[in-house]
Amino acid sequence: MSTHQAATLLEKGTPLEITERQTPTLGPNELLIEVHAAALNPVDHFQRDLGMFVREFPAILGSDVSGIVAKAGSDVRPDTPKPGTRVTAFASSWFNGKADYGALQKYVIVSEDIVSVLPDSYSFVEGSVFPMAALTSWCGWLWAGISPSSPPSQKEGVFVWGASSSMGTFAVQEAKLMGYTVYATAGAQHHEYIKGLGAARVFDYKNEDILGQMVNSAKEDGITVRAGYLATGDQQLAIDVLAALSGGEKAKLAVAPILKKDLTLPEGIEAAFVSHPEDPVELKGRIRWVFRDWLEARLAAKELVASPHIKVVKGGLAAVNWALDELKGGVSCSKLVVEL
The missing domain is CATH 3.40.50.720 (NAD(P)-binding Rossmann-like Domain)
Known part of the structure; x- marks a missing residue:
């Protein structure tokens, strides 16, 4: 089985460590994304430092990624982005607590409903800033x-x-x-x-x-x-x-x-x-509408600006701790993004 690198939280209140993880097997309605860029959010440093919303360790934090579909599950819908497609995705363990679904790693699993095709008019860095903000x-x-x-x-x-x-x-x-x-x-x-x-x-x-x-x-x-x-x-x-x-x-x-x-x-x-719907059916519908309908259409029409100002953090996954510390210290009209 293949492996990939991840920025891993072994226990709360400790720095993330670069580890080698088994690249997971997909469920029938899931996609495996090869991550090219990941954007950071304030909740990430709260999870690292305080363990907020972390259900089990080791954990993989993060939510916002862009990249390329590497594999598709056996029962995805016909309109689901195919392998080789550029996408932006909400890659978060928020819903199930499992590390395979966290953004800060080279390969991550996402639901087929929570991705949007990313046109060539947006770079991977730009594409990574949309998911959490949109949802x-x-x-x-x-x-x-x-x-x-x-x-x-x-x-x-x-x-x-x-x-x-x-x-x-x-x-x-x-x-x-x-x-x-x-x-x-x-x-x-x-x-x-x-x-x-x-x-x-x-x-x-x-x-x-x-x-x-x-x-x-x-x-x-x-x-x-x-x-x-x-x-x-x-x-x-x-x-x-x-x-x-x-x-x-x-x-x-x-x-x-x-x-x-x-x-x-x-x-x-x-x-x-602000909270997502508690009912699983309503949540699934909300997610699909935001990503497969609204966001995908607006990106295709070039109607959205990747915002706020993007600051690319050099060093990839190894620089995530430094970036989270900077985010924790406070940034203004700035979005920190790491390239993988």
Whole structure:
């Protein structure tokens, strides 16, 4: 049986170690991906350092990959990407806890539903940044009632709080593609970049009167805002802004980080942690729609920007610990990617 290299977490709170793993056998509805690039997310350093959401050791962390389909299971659908196809995929052990499904290794197993064909117009490095951002932000927007099946009127808007993050930049692009007027918050140095992704207005989250600025802008633009996506930042302030923008109507804020317990929710305002459906059938349908339908079509049409700014970490798997430490220290409008 063949083997491959992996960045392996042997126990929580220890550095990842480069190990040689058996290349696994596929299930009937799975694909084996030869990984060419893997993007890192903040949850990765929490898993390494604290063991969060890790069910068994040794573990392989990570979620976002791009590469080439090496093998296909015996019972994949006819429209599933064939061996030799360039793909981006959500390669995570999140759902089953098994190391064979973690991203940070040269060969990884994924479900046939959780991949998108990656056109030649995107490099492998660019392609690796899409999966988690797409799945997470869509789960948030759909919970908040924002969907391509119900296009907005010209006077409907949404806001994205923390728009310079990976989830935030993608949430901006999704909302713009659906036709919403997008308000966003980010550091002043990133405003033009976020506008380039589709935001109509970008506000500095450090401004003491950001609530007043956003409310006044909504009045000037004649829009109503009943949904928001918080990728990162002050949850209570975002809730207060949504309450003001909604004008007393019901509104929802989808929150990507863990929802704080001491939040004050005005009447009519809901806030919830972004999560995938618990029902297995609904989850499978959601995943297939995000990857095989929406993301694949948008990539083919060249409608998406690989965002935020990508920083390639030199050294491959051996550099992952250094990259996770840098991510833990805080990055701004930057996505760290390792090439394998």
